Amino acid sequence: MATNFIRDIIDAELAAGKHDAIVTRFPPEPNGYLHIGHCKAIFTNYTIAQDYGGRFHLRFDDTNPSKEDMSYVEAIVKDLSWLGVEWGDNLFFASDYYRQLYEWAVYLIEQGKAYVDDLSPEAVKSYRGTLTRPGRNSPYRDRSIEENLTLFQGMKNGDFPDGSKVLRAKIDMAHPNLNMRDPTIYRILHHHHYRTGDEWCIYPMYDFAHGQGDAIEGVTHSLCSLEFENHRPLYDWYIENLPVPSKPRQIEFSRLNLTYTVMSKRKLLRLVQEGHVSGWDDPRMPTLSGFRRRGYTPEAIREFARRVGVTKQNQVVDIALLEFCLRQDLEAKAARRMAVLDPIKVTITNFPADTVEWYQGPNLPGDESMGFRKVPLTRQIYIERDDFMVDPPPKFFRLAPGREVRLRYACYITATDYKVDRDGNVVEILAQFDPASRGGSTPDRRKVKGTIHFVSATENVPFQVRLYQSLFNQEDPDSDGDFIDNLNPHSLKVVNAFGEPRLAEARVGDVFQFERKGYYCVDPDTTPTNPVFNQTVSLRDSWKRRQGRQLRIRN
């Protein structure tokens, strides 16, 4: 089983008899869509609960009604369900605790540990001090408990306008940790809440809601990302100073970043709003809905989350690792089909017209239990344009004048001639097949170095294919200037392709391996007359890599 520093801590606590059970949680704010970075948080919390035989809670951290709504809750639930994460009855909302939180705020006032402050937001800011200078006490800091109680009650009753007052914890305005300089507990916000309606016009801050929510639910380990590290003293302060039913422990780990990707909600939102992508579920987006539409599998994402590990080091993972996990998963389960994405016609001159010969290919090579499909061969076929070269370089094993190759599952053909247009582009290839090679081998057992895929020019299914490259052309899109300037103008390319007949049965969401090309899935934009496939991920291509290297050497 994978281990990490958090599990080491839990092991030690368990050995010391500190817990009866382990309880973790994933606490999304319903104000945006889940992305691949969240998966790390989701699975570290989820797998720890699973592996230790504990509970996993899903809690929506909805303490800011001005940004949150139900559509996000639904989208997040859908994404988590797709990932295979299960929380059973343990679905909670921070808004479920508003009443309890309010009572605890009153308790702090009664203890002389909280006060109502009339300072304006600007004044609060100037009183806070700076990174290097201590802050000053608010002139309202020493109001009597009675006055604070009355004022806070008034805040709750709607007696005061937004921003006119806040409730603050009375801690230490000179504390070196800014979060401890009398942090805000409640602010006035006359805003409709998607769950509590207009019941409240004051809402608790994150810091006042999170740890207490954990304590109410009996969460033992509140695992979150590094930027909350400086909040831990405050998290602990509330837990220590409130009569909470349990004492959760917050442990922080680093966020996941990916090369060639931006991961903040704000930046993803900008990509959508400025129209650089078609929406949150654009297949180029690192959102879960984007990956789902792209054809990624939950298994691949889960494996990826397992492999990246959990530490406190700033983490930038090579996107190639995600693609590796995907290929590994799809290699074992995607049915094989043939499709030609950049077609050039081949006429097999010694093959009769108006005849169709049917060959057979396995759905999954090496696993006959997955069955076979029939593949038609006709006099005219399409092959990939880059599978033919008039003047091939060394080590080119595909079709060329006088060269023989195998048409996958079918037979051997030898190029005898080709036709060019006025510009010298090859427009058609003429070839002859060896009747003795039917099935893909010959009695004389002669070797052919290359096997290429093909699609009948008459027995096929035409469709649109959307080819993708990374959205950004910089490994770190934020490295120089505005990340928008590093958008890859070639991230989407649409082509018209031809596929083998069985592809007519493909349904939205199905993923296939187009042999020798990559994995492709059926996009929701598909209509009965216009099938659309997304390139999920290409196959590794050592030939292309080799060519790229040759090009680099020449230039």
Place this chain on the structure above:
RNA sequence: AGCCCGAUGGUGUAAUUGGCAACACAGAUGGUUUUGGUCCAUCCAUUCUAGGUUCGAGUCCUAGUCGGGCUGCCA
């Protein structure tokens, strides 16, 4: 500048807690192959620096260096 955190191949993680720096991805080379895929083999490190403790240090101590976070009535 004050506080907090981090530092092991190109990348991400390990290292039986003081005992031969391991695994994966990426990259390179070769083999197998009816997918130039898969699979298999081989190669790829002064553990940030300098001192110190020790028979022995990635691990402990001291001093630096570099990187990240924090001045919302966001989460």
